[in-house]
Amino acid sequence: MPLTQADDIARLLNETRTIALVGISDRPDRPSFTVMKTLQDHGYRVLPVNPQIAGEHVHGEFVWASLADIGVPIDLVDIFRNSDAAGAAVDDAIAAGAKAVWMQLAVVDHAAAQRAEAAGLKVVMDRCPAIEIRRLGLSPVEA
Template identity: 40%
Template sequence: MAFTNPSREEIKTILENVGNIAVVGLSDKMDRTSYMVSAAMQNRGYRIIPVNPQAAGQKILGETCYASLKDVPEPIDMVNVFRRSEYCADIAREAVEVNAQTIWLQLGVVNNEAAQIAEEQGIQMIMDRCIKVEEAIVRPVRA
């Protein structure tokens, strides 16, 4: 069966109920998409946990960065992925190990093996969508 992203209503529910978002591939460089998207999500009230082995132990967006999802010392609700598609199956396996509820692959990132892993483990999967864009659509700022 072909993969289908959740409906906008389901995405809204996911985003309304998410706690900690571990961002795999979050860069410490302010001009990178991962940094800009994560900063915007943080500004909207989401808790961002950086995951990047090159920046482990450093602070990114005021939060301690970890080398892997397994190193994060608190529950992870969502894994937001800013890595190339070929790395996503391994990330999905690690997300299973930390009991994440949702895996979100950013715009342009698709991996059917990762989707199958998520489905088999009852984890919600979103692929090829920008979390910042989707969040703005389903939870617009009210004046």
């Protein structure tokens, strides 16, 4: 079951330090762009992933082509892809050894969620971490 209880979501966000954001955009009008900045401002290291802009920088971070390319431990993979593409991102998160996957607002893939949970990952679906941080009144994390 994806995490839905406030305490469980708060615990996940408080335990997280490194977030890979799949589907980052370099356009300031896109939600992924503003969510990345919000997460950085809250103290997280956010590693952007988008093969179309790989090698560029967003909010001071190098953009990776894939999760497999990152090469550092990932606590949480935040998925800014449509529901049809979310499953592949979840499978990549499992392969990369992430501890959790977070499917953004309106991103729902129950089969992918089940695969992630079977692999031992925590799952949040159809929510935004930036909204949850504000809603739960979480303090910034320390590196």
